[in-house]
Amino acid sequence: MKYKQSQRQEVQFTEEQEAAVQTFWQDYSRGVRTTYLVHGVTGSGKTEVYMEMIGRVVKAGRQAIVLIPEIALTYQTVLRFYGRFGDRVSILNSRLSAGERYDQIERIRRGEVDVMIGPRSALFAPFPDLGLIVIDEEHEPAYKSEKAPRYHARETALARAKMEGASVVLGSATPSLEAFYQCRNGRYTLLKLKNRAASQSLPDVYTVDMREELKHGNRSILSDRLKEMITERLWKKEQVMLFLNRRGYAGFxxxxxxxxxxxxxxxxxxxxxxxxxxxxxxxxxxxxxxxxxxxxxxxGYIGGFKAGTQQIEDLVKQTFPGSRVLRMDLDTTKVKNGHERILSAFSNEEADILIGTQMIVKGHDFPNVTLVGVLAADLSLYSNDYQSAERTFQLLSQASGRAGRGKKRGEVVIQTYSPEHYSIRMAARQDYEGFYEEEMKYRQLMGYPPVDQLLAVWMTGSAEEHLKKAALYLKEFAARINRGGRLSVIGPSAPYVSKVSDQYRQILYIKSEAYRCLIEAKNLMEQYIEMNTGFDSLRIQFDFNPINTS
Structure with a gap:
């Protein structure tokens, strides 16, 4: 894909942006190679900070890798890097053919590329003198490989940077607890961007208690307040985004x-x-x-949540006849360039309302969007995952950040059955540090990462009873090697998706305060598995600090 290089405009940095760049560059100039976390609110200009850091590293004769989640790797984002670095930029993504990927790697080998941009796999670009690795939206689960080898891009980037004498810059409006924990412990340097770059105000956020809506006779997924505000936006010719929070949904x-x-x-x-x-x-x-x-x-009103984006699209069209509605989900983006086509149409104001799942809240910038409605915030809050509160806070904060990015003030409506939950309250206040403090109390109490370390042992096999028996044997072995009580063994149990392609699944969790204890346990279990033929028909994988537990 070719991109036209645009005329570069001189960027006027805010004081916060300038301070972040100078902190990085003063360290870099002195030969200090370390890890930084750029914690900036949505719209604070993190990308401009990255590009200035990269520009200085490239000017010094070295190269840079920029990791961006595939879902956020949009034409809009890529164009900004081409505008700054021209043809010295290379892009990797899953839509490239094997031949196209090979061509980009060959460009690197010939010295024609200074900046490589792409998802997780771009981390392995064969630069001869790598000076900087940037990981944007570092909190995204997409940075953890769900297939063997189950590596996390953040940890792998830190290892490569150490080997090659490079610095690492992480960035997010809602950092992972792991990254912020390292800042608190003094292992990472925290760079804060508290204000939006163009001096826009953060949106006003309203929380609607859907229990009260039911009491008043409203059984619709759209609250009365949200319907009134959508009507107002349609009259003003402004745009609306409706976000259905389905991440992690597993039948709670x-x-x-x-x-x-x-x-x-x-x-x-x-x-x-x-x-x-x-x-x-x-x-x-x-x-x-x-x-x-x-x-x-x-x-008697107890059960699971069944509404999907298609049902919501039908309801919106029925409630607001004459409105132009677009839907963005897995079904509507299956065709080639599906993402770009929908986002381009919405950006060109060919639609009034955009409905979608988490893919609509990732890094998109629509100046005419003044209202964001979050439908069913609780869906991810109560997924069967210890990280559910963190994921919910991140998604709500990212969704809220889509409103009011132009000259008009933005508003956000969060619909929930749990308005008192700290992740909902802190997201409405855009208070990351308040959320961090509350969530860390839970992690400390329950012994979950980043306080303790977690090892998931995934087991699959075609014979269910044999698999269950093997899982129990492995649990008993883990208990035998638990010298000094350093390990805590949980399970085994079947994950939510207990059978895939006629292969049954079991999972065993092992916790420890020390990562090295889990490494030792994994090594001993591997030896035990190799020595016992009963495990030969099974597939067993070890996953440290897993992102997905279903």
Whole structure:
């Protein structure tokens, strides 16, 4: 894909941007190679800071790699880098053919490229004198490989930078707890951008309690307040984004009357509803029969959430006849250039309302969007994952950041059955550090990363009973090697998706305060597995600090 190089305009940095660049460059000029976290609110100009850092490193004769999640690697983003660095930029993404990828690698070998931009795989670009690795949106789960080898791009970047004498710059409006934890411990340098670059105000955020909507007779997924605000935007010829928060959704059961969510009594994660009439914890294996009435308030309005983007599109068209509606999800983006076509149409104001899942909230800049509605914020909040509150806070904050990026002030409506939950409250206030403090209390109490370390042992096999027996043997072995009580063993249990392509699945979790203890445990378990022929028909993988537990 060719990009036209635009005329570069002189950038006027804010004081915060200038301070971030100078901190980095003073260290770099003195030969200090370390890791930085650029924590900037949405619209604070993090990309301009990256490009200035990269420009100085390139001017010094070295090269840079910029990692961007595939979902955010848009034409708009790429064009900014071409405008600054011209043909000395190379792009890698999953849409390139094997031959096109080879051509880009050959350009690097010939010395024709200074900056490589792409998703996780771009980290392995064969630069001869790498000076800087930038990881934008570093909190994104896409940076962790879900297939062997199960590496995390952040940890791999740190290792490569150490070997090659390069610096690493991480950036996010909602940093991962792991990255911010390293800042608090003094291992990373924190660079803050507290204000939007063009001096726009952050949007006003309103939280709507959907339990109250039900009491008032509104059973629609659109609250009365959101409907009024959409009507106002349509009259003003402004645009609206409606975000359905489905990330991590795995059949949790909640009450629409009081908001109660049925949780595991042992693990503090939600139970998942299964078709066999049971609710199961996918961490420890605890299960109980499905329920017809809420155990908290007795209401019969208890069950799973079933609405999808297509149903919401139909409802919006019915509620606002004459409005121009676009939908962006896996179905509408399957065709080639599907993402670009939809985003381009919305950017050109060919539609009034854009409905979608998390792919619509990633790094897009639409100046005429003045209202963002978050539908069912609770869907990711109660997924059966210890990181669910963190994921929810990140998604709500990123979604809120799409509003008011132009000259007009933005507003956000968050619809939830849990307005009192700290992730909802802190996202509405755009208070990352407040969220961090609350979430770290939970992680410390339950012994989850980044406080403790977690090892997931994934086991798959075609014979279910044999797999379960092998998983129990492996648990017993883990208990035997637990000298001094340094390990905590949880499970085994079936994950939410317990069977894939006729292969049954089991998962065993092992926690420890020390990463090296998990390494030792993994090495001993591998030896045990190799010595016992009962494991020969099974596939077993080890995943440190897993992102996905389903």
């Amino acid at each position: 059961v909640s009450c629409r009357s009081c908001g109660h969510v049925v949780k595991c009594p042992h693990c503090d994660v939600s139970l998942s509803a299964h078709r066999n009439g049971k609710m199961v914890c996918h961490y420890c294996g605890y299960e109980q029969p499905s329920i017809k009435k809420c155990p908290e308030c007795g209401s």
